[in-house]
Amino acid sequence: MxxxxxxxxxxxxxxxxxxxxxxxxxxxxxxxxxxxxxxxxxxxxxxxxxxxxxxxxxxxxxxxCQSLRVLVQSFTPSKSQKRLLKRNQQFKVVVSEQIKPSYYPLYEQYINNIHNDGSMFPASEEQFQSFTLNNITAQYYIEIWHGETLISVAVTDKIPHALSAVYTFYHPDYRKYGLGVFSILKQIEIAAQLEHQFLYLGYQITQCDKMNYKNRYNPHQILVENQWQTVNK
Known part of the structure; x- marks a missing residue:
C-alpha cells in the first residue's frame, strides 16, 4: 500500500x-x-x-546547506576537543527531561549579550518557546553546572536511534570555556551511552562563518543528492 x-x-x-x-x-x-x-x-x-x-x-x-550527522559510536575527539573536555572537568552535566523556570533568564542573558547583533535580538518568551516547546517529539535538556550555578542548556530532540541538537545557550561570563563545543561533545557522549547511531547537528554551511563548524566532529556523514556520505578527517 x-x-x-x-x-x-x-x-x-x-x-x-x-x-x-x-x-x-x-x-x-x-x-x-x-x-x-x-x-x-x-x-x-x-x-x-x-x-x-x-x-x-x-x-x-x-x-x-548540507545536513550533517555525527557517527557517535565511532566518534573520536580531536586534540583540541580533548583539551576542552579536560579543561571543563570542573563542570557537572545533568540531563533533564523537563523544562525549568531557570532556563529563560539564562537564554535572555545569552541572546541580549552575545547575539545582540542578530535576528533573535531582543530575546522574548515567545521566541524561547519556539524551540523548547513542540508537539512533534520529546526533548532532553542537557544542563551544565558550575557548582550551584546553571551556566548552559543544550535543547536536544529525542528521535528513534538518534538525538538532534536543537539549540544551546549559555551564561555570557563563561564564553571562554567553549560551552557550545562542550555541549556538542556531551550530546555525542549521551547519544553513545543510549546506544544511538547519530547526533544530528543541522545544516553545515561552509560559506557561512556562523554555520561552518559542524564538520569538526568526526567521523560524520553529510547528505549529498539524497545519499549519506561518510567523512572521516
Missing amino acids: TINYELGITKPFPCNYLPGQEERLLVAVDTNLHNSVHYGWLMQQGFRRSGNDIYRPHCINCQA
Whole structure:
C-alpha cells in the first residue's frame, strides 16, 4: 500500500545565511508526519524542525546547506576537543527531561549579550518557546553546572536511534570555556551511552562563518543528492 504525504514549498525569501541569495523551503505540512517516528524518518531525508514546522532547504540554484550527522559510536575527539573536555572537568552535566523556570533568564542573558547583533535580538518568551516547546517529539535538556550555578542548556530532540541538537545557550561570563563545543561533545557522549547511531547537528554551511563548524566532529556523514556520505578527517 502506498501512502502519500502532503508537502509544501515556500515562496523564495532572502537567505538568512548567504548575503544576496534567496532561499525557499520544502515543508512537511501533513500533520500525520508530526510525530517522533515520522520526524526521525524525515531527518534521514535532510529535514529539520523549527517549533512545529518541519522543513528542508529546497533552493533552485544553491546546495550550500548540507545536513550533517555525527557517527557517535565511532566518534573520536580531536586534540583540541580533548583539551576542552579536560579543561571543563570542573563542570557537572545533568540531563533533564523537563523544562525549568531557570532556563529563560539564562537564554535572555545569552541572546541580549552575545547575539545582540542578530535576528533573535531582543530575546522574548515567545521566541524561547519556539524551540523548547513542540508537539512533534520529546526533548532532553542537557544542563551544565558550575557548582550551584546553571551556566548552559543544550535543547536536544529525542528521535528513534538518534538525538538532534536543537539549540544551546549559555551564561555570557563563561564564553571562554567553549560551552557550545562542550555541549556538542556531551550530546555525542549521551547519544553513545543510549546506544544511538547519530547526533544530528543541522545544516553545515561552509560559506557561512556562523554555520561552518559542524564538520569538526568526526567521523560524520553529510547528505549529498539524497545519499549519506561518510567523512572521516
